[in-house]
Amino acid sequence: MSNKHSLTTREYLVPFILISFLFFLWGIAHGMIDTLDKHFQQIMHLTKSQSSLIQFSLYGAYFGMALPAGIFMRRYGYKKGIIFGLSLFATGAFLIAGTTSFESFWVFLTCLFILGCGLATLETAANPYTTKLGPKESAAQRINFSQSFNGLAWVIGPLIGLYIYGNQNTADGEKLTSMILPLSVIGFVVLTVALIFLRLPLPEISEEEIGHGHGVILSASENKPAIEKPLNRQSHFVYGVIAQFCYVAAQTGVFSYLINFVTDENQHPHFDVKNGPYFLSIGFALFMIGRMSGSYLMGYIKPARILAVYSALCILLLPVVSLNFGWVSLLSLYAIFFFMSIMFPTIFALGIKDLGPQTKKASSFIVMAIVGGAVFPPLMGALSDHYTMSIGFFAPIPLFMFILFYAMKGHHVKAE
16 A cells, blocks of 8 residues: 555644644643552552542543533534633643642542543544544544654653652641642643634534545435435444444553552562653553554555554463563563554544544544443452452453454445
8 A cells, every 4th residue: 555645734734733732732641640540559558449440530531521522512613622621621630739638539530530521522522633634545644643642642641650659758638749730730731722722723624514535425326415324323433432442441451550560560679669650651652653653654554454463463462461471571561552552543533434424423422432441440450459460461352352353344334
């Protein structure tokens, strides 16, 4: 497959850059939050399954907010949806920073849910918007490129987590004070970006106007749009929602428990929990490299084919991680970070392909599927509490098996 199609067009270059920066912003939040499980286990004396409620709260917000966000954007457009999402994001960050003295895990989870609603709104807007900012044929490549900035932010996020881990104060009222500065800074940056978007012109792309080039189905007998099938009869979309649920479930489990895997399995005497965010940052660096290289490869190889190969490799590597072969298992776990990298944006692009006016609604459902990140980590944590952290890494295998099916067969758009 030759690289025939440009990533974007001149008219959409500036909006594409701005939207790509949004991927960076919410990546910072995810990268930092994924380091907090072990920190809360230590400071608040929680089990792995209890600390996984961090992911349950964050990703549960995606399930609750995705459809309202989609309805909001169908009525008011992508730009106002982005501003609304940034406002919720900033509000959640300020609330977390302002309530640390309560030292209540449940208060933290509530504030995190508000922050997650902001992230859900941003993802509901930015992911489909990115696929429309250029030729249809390079949509998957384009969203993978934008998501590369998300991967870069995930490298930086755990380094912020290092600052949070630096506070091991057990005095009442001061256990969570190290969260005040980073969350306040994030809140102010996000609020500033919201004000910038408020002032800048952003083209509003209507799926109905995209016509011939971007997914409105034309009947064979006349040059006008045909009646489109309902979403629940579009198998590539339905399977895409399930595949996205499986992917985010697997991804969140792997991300959340890498620090536990490194520190709990006694891989090396220097693998101390205070250095845990470093290990997660290394994984996210590989994740970022995977997205960047994957975006390049998609100029030459069909995205679904890359998705199939990468999901098959994850299936083969997870047993190596689970059997606890020391350094070999750790390197295998890092390889999984690399191979997971292209999955979310690729599944997203394949799932909304050729949906025309239904794209915004379909995007809401695919973002709702991110709830997999809320459901799976508690199950993986309970398995790890009962057995070992290594055994817990057997759990994502069936999830990657469904992604493999989707890449090989389930993503095909079927004609009426």
